[in-house]
Amino acid sequence: MLSYANVGQPQLTEDGIARISALPVPAEAKESFCEGLAHFQAGDPGGALAAFSRSVELAPKFVEGHVFVGLANALTHNIYPAIDHLELATQLEPDSFAAHYTLAQLSFKLRIPEKGYREANEALRCTRNLEQRAMLTQLLKEERARERNGIARPSFSKKFSAPVLWMTGSGLAAALVGLFLHIR
Numbered sequence: 001m002l003s004y005a006n007v008g009q010p011q012l013t014e015d016g017i018a019r020i021s022a023l024p025v026p027a028e029a030k031e032s033f034c035e036g037l038a039h040f041q042a043g044d045p046g047g048a049l050a051a052f053s054r055s056v057e058l059a060p061k062f063v064e065g066h067v068f069v070g071l072a073n074a075l076t077h078n079i080y081p082a083i084d085h086l087e088l089a090t091q092l093e094p095d096s097f098a099a100h101y102t103l104a105q106l107s108f109k110l111r112i113p114e115k116g117y118r119e120a121n122e123a124l125r126c127t128r129n130l131e132q133r134a135m136l137t138q139l140l141k142e143e144r145a146r147e148r149n150g151i152a153r154p155s156f157s158k159k160f161s162a163p164v165l166w167m168t169g170s171g172l173a174a175a176l177v178g179l180f181l182h183i184r
Contacts, residue, residue: 025059045075063093097126108143
């Protein structure tokens, strides 16, 4: 699914630690979050998932925690919980670039382009600097290249019309009648 090359490894720099310390969450949640980042850097998404989960249990409205729980879930192939946590992060903080960007990236990887483009547009609305805009541009370029080079998948987002359903039902009924007459 997602890889560290896609996500970028978080660095525990003095600036990053200062930002984490400034977050309005309990100290235990911050400690668990830092522990999760250390596991992430060590290449242990399972350990990171446990630490990040503990962090969001202690602070349920901790947006960054939910984003990283989503990332860790995606890296451990727990897709539905990943989507749930990322969507919760976008609901808790609608202006979170990280939440929208990560959800767009996961949607593109799962081949759900409609949702991916919708989240990419939300991420564009939330960009605060040139680096974020460049990351988003790169993600969209990769998705467009994938669409050009890949096989189109049906989206099944349109409902069937009444005439199509009527014809399909009639054909199925005719096939069943023919089968029953043949069996006799």
